Amino acid sequence: MKKYLIAGLAGVASLTMAGTSAIAQDDDKNMAASSSTLGSVQSAGELRCGVNTGLPGFASQNDAGEWQGLDVDYCRAIAAAIFGDATKVSYTPLSAVQRFPALQNNEVDVLARNTTWTMDRDTKLGLVFGGVNYYDGQGFMVRKEIGVSSAKELDGATVCVQSGTTTELNLTDYFNSNGMSYNPVVIESQDNVNQAYESGRCDVLTTDASGLYATRLELADSDAHIVLPEIISKEPLGPAVRQGDDTWANIVQWVHFALLNAEELGVTQENVEEMKSSDDPSIRRLLGADGNFGEVLGLENDWAANAIAAVGNYGEVFERNVGTSTPLGIERGLNNLWTNGGVQYAPPVR
Amino acid sequence: MEEQVSGYVADQQIPSRPAPASDRGIVHAVQKNLFATPVDSVLSIVFGAFAIWLAWSILSWAVFDATFVGGDRASCLTPEGGESEGACWAFVGAKFSQFMYGSYPIDLRWRPNLVGIVFVLLVAGFAIPKVPFKALNGWLLFAVFPVFALVLLTGAGFDVSGGFTAFLMLMAATAAYLLYGDDAGGLAAWPGRVAAIALIACFAGIVMSSLDTGTIRFAGITFTVWSLLACLSAILSVGAIALGMAQRAGVQIWRPVLPVIVATIVAVLLAEDYGLRPVSTNLWGGLMLTLIVAVTGIAASLPLGVLLALGRQSDMPAIRTVCVIFIEFWRGVPLITVLFMAAFMLPLLMPSGVTFNQLLRALVGVALFSAAYMAEVIRGGLQAIPRGQYEGAQSLGLSYWQSMRMIILPQALKLVIPGIVNTFIGLFKDTSLVYIIGLADLLGTVRRGFSDPNWITPSTAATGLVFAGFVFWLFCFGMSRYSLFVERRLDTGHKR
Numbered sequence: 106m107k108k109y110l111i112a113g114l115a116g117v118a119s120l121t122m123a124g125t126s127a128i129a130q131d132d133d134k135n136m137a138a139s140s141s142t143l144g145s146v147q148s149a150g151e152l153r154c155g156v157n158t159g160l161p162g163f164a165s166q167n168d169a170g171e172w173q174g175l176d177v178d179y180c181r182a183i184a185a186a187i188f189g190d191a192t193k194v195s196y197t198p199l200s201a202v203q204r205f206p207a208l209q210n211n212e213v214d215v216l217a218r219n220t221t222w223t224m225d226r227d228t229k230l231g232l233v234f235g236g237v238n239y240y241d242g243q244g245f246m247v248r249k250e251i252g253v254s255s256a257k258e259l260d261g262a263t264v265c266v267q268s269g270t271t272t273e274l275n276l277t278d279y280f281n282s283n284g285m286s287y288n289p290v291v292i293e294s295q296d297n298v299n300q301a302y303e304s305g306r307c308d309v310l311t312t313d314a315s316g317l318y319a320t321r322l323e324l325a326d327s328d329a330h331i332v333l334p335e336i337i338s339k340e341p342l343g344p345a346v347r348q349g350d351d352t353w354a355n356i357v358q359w360v361h362f363a364l365l366n367a368e369e370l371g372v373t374q375e376n377v378e379e380m381k382s383s384d385d386p387s388i389r390r391l392l393g394a395d396g397n398f399g400e401v402l403g404l405e406n407d408w409a410a411n412a413i414a415a416v417g418n419y420g421e422v423f424e425r426n427v428g429t430s431t432p433l434g435i436e437r438g439l440n441n442l443w444t445n446g447g448v449q450y451a452p453p454v455r
Numbered sequence: 456m457e458e459q460v461s462g463y464v465a466d467q468q469i470p471s472r473p474a475p476a477s478d479r480g481i482v483h484a485v486q487k488n489l490f491a492t493p494v495d496s497v498l499s500i501v502f503g504a505f506a507i508w509l510a511w512s513i514l515s516w517a518v519f520d521a522t523f524v525g526g527d528r529a530s531c532l533t534p535e536g537g538e539s540e541g542a543c544w545a546f547v548g549a550k551f552s553q554f555m556y557g558s559y560p561i562d563l564r565w566r567p568n569l570v571g572i573v574f575v576l577l578v579a580g581f582a583i584p585k586v587p588f589k590a591l592n593g594w595l596l597f598a599v600f601p602v603f604a605l606v607l608l609t610g611a612g613f614d615v616s617g618g619f620t621a622f623l624m625l626m627a628a629t630a631a632y633l634l635y636g637d638d639a640g641g642l643a644a645w646p647g648r649v650a651a652i653a654l655i656a657c658f659a660g661i662v663m664s665s666l667d668t669g670t671i672r673f674a675g676i677t678f679t680v681w682s683l684l685a686c687l688s689a690i691l692s693v694g695a696i697a698l699g700m701a702q703r704a705g706v707q708i709w710r711p712v713l714p715v716i717v718a719t720i721v722a723v724l725l726a727e728d729y730g731l732r733p734v735s736t737n738l739w740g741g742l743m744l745t746l747i748v749a750v751t752g753i754a755a756s757l758p759l760g761v762l763l764a765l766g767r768q769s770d771m772p773a774i775r776t777v778c779v780i781f782i783e784f785w786r787g788v789p790l791i792t793v794l795f796m797a798a799f800m801l802p803l804l805m806p807s808g809v810t811f812n813q814l815l816r817a818l819v820g821v822a823l824f825s826a827a828y829m830a831e832v833i834r835g836g837l838q839a840i841p842r843g844q845y846e847g848a849q850s851l852g853l854s855y856w857q858s859m860r861m862i863i864l865p866q867a868l869k870l871v872i873p874g875i876v877n878t879f880i881g882l883f884k885d886t887s888l889v890y891i892i893g894l895a896d897l898l899g900t901v902r903r904g905f906s907d908p909n910w911i912t913p914s915t916a917a918t919g920l921v922f923a924g925f926v927f928w929l930f931c932f933g934m935s936r937y938s939l940f941v942e943r944r945l946d947t948g949h950k951r
Contacts, residue, residue, distance in 0.1 A: 157906075158893065158895075158899075158903060158906075159902065159903040159904075159905065159906030159907075160906055161906050161907070161908040161911060162908050164906075165903070165906040165907045165908065166553065166558070166903060166904070166907060167907060167909065168549045168550060168553075168907075168909075169561075170552070170553050170557075170558050170561070195735060195737065196737075197737055197893070198893055198895065198903070199893055200891060200892075200893055202799075203798065203799070203892065203893050206799050206802070206803075210802040210803070212802075212813075319906075319908070319911065322528070322908065322911035322912070323911055323912070323913055323915075323916075324913065325533070325540065325913045431908060432528060432908045432909065432911065433908050
């Protein structure tokens, strides 16, 4: 009896196999579309954007649960350039260790997570950076009452710094090269470093400038502290994509450049519609009134106009999220346009 | 003689008198308990003062100096030169719905609400002894509710694969074989042997099912040839058991078939499109996610733990070795490592294009991890059962599973209730570790709230953490009290 059953099972198996091998495989149709990131984003109908789990001014959720911040606005601008709709973004909050695996495993399409552009990451990790949307770097915070207005006047100061970080190395280098002395207070965790500064164990707190501004808000009397203008290290932060899809990298890069060009040309969220009929050929090219610059990116010609209408130009994005009108109150500094003494510079659209 | 004695012996109970005035009242209690000796007095004063100071500080932080209403950080900041700032409850108020639901779409929050209400009703019905219909309630809670919750929370319309369907059916068929294989004659009779071979065939089919051999769509499910064969094998297996039972006893042959039917229905229900808007799991968060992870872990770890504990005590070396290795592996690895592995290593080991949901990975990790702990707790209970109970069950002619089901486990589980609840509570608190793999549970959403520049103040973090701690305490304390109640109720005279 058992033998018959097994034989019967085998018979059914071979019959089914024979039958189904004839079934056409139509999976290949989808393959062509999803092999390019732009294609898969368009067919999914949303941009998957990797953001920080929470960094004041760069990515955080407001009271209504909506994501907001400088990096978040880049996700929205890219989505607007692709779909004409800045809400078609699905945000994936990523921790520092998660961010690169998530991008490499195709869990996100673009990583806008205050990631420093370094050669190592550009080469070994297989990333392509789409520009620098925030020039960060190590800075100093002091109490206003000690009357210092430049880091060059910090000779002999007591400095709180996190141990074992590049921050500590940069600090040593800076003071040595400027011929100044200092007393380091070296502490393991950044939270404890901040506490030590608040309790008055040191005169100066040093870490990345964006972190200093966020820390200042946690101090009991935030107005009594000032972040000095000197930036002593290079931490260029920018959106990153996977290597090997140049079309997609171009889109991320040119959305960034479009926001910068918009600021330079005076195009804002408010006047973007009327600017389309401007006489300035560079504005007309940027906003898609002339030429087919959107088409060559694989998008609609009003891609940049949509992005600007969604988030505004770079200056507006900066001011809304981290600028002096926000609680963070960060000065433009290096992030100003090259025409205003900063280093933000975009190639022209032509 | 009697006359003489009667003068001295009371012929009735003398009513008890109140204690002397010096031994009564609040003054005496204070004197006796707090100021009995000079050392006592000093200690009482010192610690009393400390307690009052502590209570006062907590009260002034949480109530007197606290800010209860406000729209942004400005309301929680102390005015220039003010006293030290108190709690910023306005922050908790503004973010409360996020703390509960994470980023779950606001217009769809009736779905988690409904799931929550149904869950509370079912659990209450199950946990309160007086409520009738326990069997029906159990079925609803353990079989219907998980599918209901999954469908409602995600919106269903899944792309269910044949391999997954076959996997569900394999689980069901295996359960049927374990429970009723003996009634069908076991490996000594042909139906039992056919059933066992079919199970192995089913497993092999699932392993092969990722091979691309063309697809067949049926009832919304995409089968490959191998997964279809695996499903057929599972049906064959339970069919054989049912036939065997019919031959021998001729009663209740629907019982072994039922689990497979349920598994099939579940697969079809998940593939069905209900017109609900899908909600991606990366939007889930807050207390909702904490409860989902904890309840899934708790519900999965108990049965898995029982099986592992029994396997570890098994006479069959292969099963025993597998169980020992499983338990020792999961117990020897920290949960953080398990979650990291699930989040980062698993995708690297998968063939490209195959992705597992992040939440599902975490759920499986948590369930397996806690199952290993649960197994050891239950093994403790099994060891406490005297040998006579096992032998008595055997002498009644009960099969292994029958004796476990009816004699051993009811006693063993009762003994280890404190240990089980301990594991549950530990698991509940461990769920906050999913924060490090990017899932925002209650603690995670609270911490994410700290980075909203509109709310950063010196007291925001403390307030948020106190709130999260209070919610965790509420749930753990609830579980702890219920376990005490169950212990007392099941107490059958072993208490020392």
